[in-house]
Amino acid sequence: MDEKDLLLLHLLEDNSRLSIGELAVMTELGPQDAECRIAALEAAGIIRGYNALVDWERAGTGEVAAIIELKVNPERDYGYDRIAERISRFRQVRSLRLITGAYDLQIIVTGKSMQDIARFVSEYIAPMDRIRETATHIIMKSYKENGHAFLEKESGERIPFSP
Amino acid sequence: MRDFVSGRARTIPPSGIRRFFDLALTMEDVISLGVGEPDFSTPWNLCEASIYSIEQGGTSYTSNRGLQTLREALSRWLAQRYGLTYSPDREMVITTGVSEGLDIAVRAITDPGDEILVGEPCYVSYAPCVTLAGGTPVPVACGEEDRFRLNPDRVMERLSPRSKALIMNFPNNPTGAVMRREDLKGIADIAVDHDLLVISDEVYSELTYDGEHASTATVGDLWERTITLNGFSKAYAMTGWRIGYLCAPEPICDAALKIHQYVMLCAPVMGQIAALEGIRKGEAEKDQMVREYRVRRNLIVDGLNRIGLSCHVPEGAFYAFPSVASTGMSDHEFAERLLKEEHVGVVPGSVFGEGGKDHLRCAYAVSREDLKEALKRMERFIAANSSS
Numbered sequence: 081m082d083e084k085d086l087l088l089l090h091l092l093e094d095n096s097r098l099s100i101g102e103l104a105v106m107t108e109l110g111p112q113d114a115e116c117r118i119a120a121l122e123a124a125g126i127i128r129g130y131n132a133l134v135d136w137e138r139a140g141t142g143e144v145a146a147i148i149e150l151k152v153n154p155e156r157d158y159g160y161d162r163i164a165e166r167i168s169r170f171r172q173v174r175s176l177r178l179i180t181g182a183y184d185l186q187i188i189v190t191g192k193s194m195q196d197i198a199r200f201v202s203e204y205i206a207p208m209d210r211i212r213e214t215a216t217h218i219i220m221k222s223y224k225e226n227g228h229a230f231l232e233k234e235s236g237e238r239i240p241f242s243p
Numbered sequence: 244m245r246d247f248v249s250g251r252a253r254t255i256p257p258s259g260i261r262r263f264f265d266l267a268l269t270m271e272d273v274i275s276l277g278v279g280e281p282d283f284s285t286p287w288n289l290c291e292a293s294i295y296s297i298e299q300g301g302t303s304y305t306s307n308r309g310l311q312t313l314r315e316a317l318s319r320w321l322a323q324r325y326g327l328t329y330s331p332d333r334e335m336v337i338t339t340g341v342s343e344g345l346d347i348a349v350r351a352i353t354d355p356g357d358e359i360l361v362g363e364p365c366y367v368s369y370a371p372c373v374t375l376a377g378g379t380p381v382p383v384a385c386g387e388e389d390r391f392r393l394n395p396d397r398v399m400e401r402l403s404p405r406s407k408a409l410i411m412n413f414p415n416n417p418t419g420a421v422m423r424r425e426d427l428k429g430i431a432d433i434a435v436d437h438d439l440l441v442i443s444d445e446v447y448s449e450l451t452y453d454g455e456h457a458s459t460a461t462v463g464d465l466w467e468r469t470i471t472l473n474g475f476s477k478a479y480a481m482t483g484w485r486i487g488y489l490c491a492p493e494p495i496c497d498a499a500l501k502i503h504q505y506v507m508l509c510a511p512v513m514g515q516i517a518a519l520e521g522i523r524k525g526e527a528e529k530d531q532m533v534r535e536y537r538v539r540r541n542l543i544v545d546g547l548n549r550i551g552l553s554c555h556v557p558e559g560a561f562y563a564f565p566s567v568a569s570t571g572m573s574d575h576e577f578a579e580r581l582l583k584e585e586h587v588g589v590v591p592g593s594v595f596g597e598g599g600k601d602h603l604r605c606a607y608a609v610s611r612e613d614l615k616e617a618l619k620r621m622e623r624f625i626a627a628n629s630s631s
Binding site: 087090091102105106107108238239240241242243 | 258260263264267268273275277278279280282366367368534538541542545588590
């Protein structure tokens with residue numbers, strides 16, 4: 081991977097809807113070269129997918145999200161991997177990470193309501209054999225996601241011309 | 244009552260873009276490529292450092308030269324980054340932006356009647372600063388035929404026994420041109436042969452996209468006859484903080500410092516604290532902004548050439564400088580009609596002096612979306628005018 085690949089990754093992470101033509105101009109690559117590089121990055125599993133970054137609160141669907149921290153007894157030979165894989169298969173789980181600190185795993189879960197999330201945790205996650213403890217934090221408001229601020233930007237006061 | 248305005252103040256012209264500014268203020272939905280400042284906010288860690296310092300009571304004067312810690316950090320950084328060696332205690336002054344640095348540099352060296360060569364097109368304040376200091380500005384055209392670089396032959400043509408110094412600015416506002424080390428060697432020879440001082444405004448040095456920035460004072464024997472000006476406005480998106488710096492051999496630096504202490508006392512401490520944070524911990528944010536500028540440069544140069552406005556690839560700063568010669572319109576006519584008809588603001592090149600005629604300065608320090616929309620409107624404007 082070289083500087084051009086890195087630039088492609090930055091540009092696509094920022095806006096995955098850019099066309100090959102635009103990406104080629106921006107990166108000073110030929111369109112074919114840009115396309116090949118992106119294909120290689122996808123094949124290598126560096127680009128894992130293309131998503132829209134949605135402000136669900138604004139979309140008004142009433143969907144809620146929670147961060148759930150889990151204390152887990154690791155499994156001989158597998159550590160946290162097998163239980164993490166089981167948890168990750170649930171549709172409700174948006175992200176799952178192994179973390180340091182008081183808890184071992186952290187998951188972000190979405191649901192139709194707080195009760196929905198509470199039910200998911202109590203019915204599916206908490207009863208798992210290796211889960212010792214859970215802590216659920218309801219996300220009240222998102223201010224920034226994946227590097228994009230969700231705050232309303234104040235209109236700039238740039239003067240129209242300057243020397 | 245007599246006219247109290249001094250002859251010098253009367254001599255200097257008002258800014259050539261005032262008319263456009265006034266016109267744009269009366270319009271809505273204007274996309275302005277006329278603004279020579281980053282559209283990014285100052286990186287937040289720099290702001291935080293300044294806020295924290297204010298909370299701790301850091302609101303006083305600093306030494307006339309500026310904060311010792313900032314000068315020391317700058318001295319190390321200049322050495323590492325550009326191979327420039329300046330003593331933080333004897334050869335450096337923190338100024339209130341590069342604008343003040345330029346003013347005190349010119350005043351420190353100019354006596355009435357001295358001629359100061361000015362590479363043009365250039366930032367609009369160079370010639371007026373020379374006039375206000377009692378000198379005579381002598382333009383040296385850096386035209387398209389020289390890829391907007393300073394051609395030693397053209398400098399030679401404008402030399403006279405009264406020539407004292409040469410002001411130059413690379414990467415250049417408004418053309419985006421960059422002088423390479425080999426280009427600077429020709430200038431160094433002239434400076435030595437004709438005993439000239441060089442004032443080198445390098446405020447866009449960190450915005451050099453292709454290759455390395457060659458700092459003037461590191462070429463040949465130029466160090467002892469160079470005043471290096473630089474600042475934080477462009478690379479660190481710190482325009483409003485007004486922090487620049489002047490570096491020069493001790494006798495010249497001392498003279499500039501005297502003027503600085505009488506007229507400015509010191510640069511604002513809040514800005515100096517933010518600048519210090521920038522030098523120490525602002526690299527990643529700066530790199531991110533530079534990467535984005537480069538992407539935008541590629542977009543605008545491609546777009547301008549596509550719609551028929553021939554544009555060289557600017558290697559630095561954040562300005563594209565396309566030619567409007569193919570449209571049959573003058574740069575002023577093009578800029579004014581483009582603003583009125585399509586609400587896109589650009590600056591006519593001739594505002595920046597000789598060599599800028601028939602060109603436009605388009606600042607690409609705007610979002611990619613605005614850039615694309617501006618190009619779309621310019622394309623429509625050109626299409627409408629070529630069919631009529």
